[in-house]
Amino acid sequence: MSTIDNSPDSVSSVLKVFGILQALGEQKEIGVTELSQRIMMSKSTVYRFLQTMKTLGYVTQEGETDKYALSLKLFELGAKALEYQDLVQIADEQMYRLGKLTKETLHLGMLDEDSIVYLHKIDSEYNLRMYSRIGRRRPLYSTGLGKIIMAWLPETEVRAMLANVTFERFTEHTLADVDALLVELAQVREQGYAEDREEMEHGLRCFAVPIYSRMGRIIAGLSLSLPLVRYHEENRATLVAQLHEAAANISAGLGFHDYPFPRK
Structure with missing residues (x-):
């Protein structure tokens, strides 16, 4: 260190x-x-x-x-800082609304080197909930947020980003290596959202969607986490659509109005 x-x-x-x-x-x-x-x-x-x-x-x-x-390099740094401040402020309103609607845990996350960092969080209203904290770092390869942010990056960039990362097996569902991850990232691009299928923690599912900057670049992800005991497969499309709607509104607040995925 x-x-x-x-x-x-x-x-x-x-x-x-x-x-x-x-x-x-x-x-x-x-x-x-x-x-x-x-x-x-x-x-x-x-x-x-x-x-x-x-x-x-x-x-x-x-x-x-x-x-x-x-x-212009200093301007770029300042713009990133401003973008970060705007992001949390704009996301808070949408996450609060979605939290009241779903009553489940919501996270706003951003890429930081080879990890995801939680920038903001809305806790579940249920007693049985996901425990996490703002500022916590999580792996890219086993989280919905990590997958959604990496999905549209070039393969070479993904490999370079994870070159020094050990794929720890948190559960038997955790992806084994970068090749398995790349296969799943292709699926994420096709469907427009990412999933964590008990890859970080037993009994926990997570769905994540992208958030875009005004320049059309994916800068963050929005996720919803819930325990398997409250997850029903027939509600998947509704949950994803609700996430897309919130992420589209956040992206619009940042100046991007061409959100590419369907909303409810």
């Missing part, structure tokens, strides 16, 4: 980086000399930081001139 460097030199470097970024944000283009004067830092230090930031893609340099400017 990596540790955070709180040494004075490290903190000073962070302050210098953000000082440069702030100055670049206040002026479209600026040279090293003017920038060093503005933030009261030596030209050599400013130049060194700028070159590192340029290598990382946060700063651009116009040709061979001495002028530097911010790239």
Whole structure:
């Protein structure tokens, strides 16, 4: 596990980086000399930081001139943060409505490296319920949320994402390897929703559907979990349609109005 460097030199470097970024944000283009004067830092230090930031893609340099400017990478980071905040706020209303309708547990989840992270949750109104918490990480290969987010990714990306993941057998229903997962992902794409058939926990079923950003990219999933004692196969289509309706409304709230799956 990596540790955070709180040494004075490290903190000073962070302050210098953000000082440069702030100055670049206040002026479209600026040279090293003017920038060093503005933030009261030596030209050599400013130049060194700028070159590192340029290598990382946060700063651009116009040709061979001495002028530097911010790239769009910071905008992309900010947009992701804004998208995340909007997502939880918009999803809460739809999840609350669906929770009252179904009385079952609902989760909002997002991909984080090789796991799913719960961003929001509505608890079941029944005493017999799924126990989980916001912020908890779950595997991609054995959850409906993981499958729905991976389903439309290229096979090479899925394999790379799971290259260092051990397929732990939580139950006898857990998928054995990435090849078995890829077969199921094809089925998910065809039907428009994903399932967890007691793959994480005995006696628990889960259905998940995708949520889209305004650019039409799947950024999260919405799932409904319920114990087998309350699941009836004849209700599957209704549950999935209710999930699709809620996910379509969440996606519309994020600016995407062409949700591709049928609703009830």
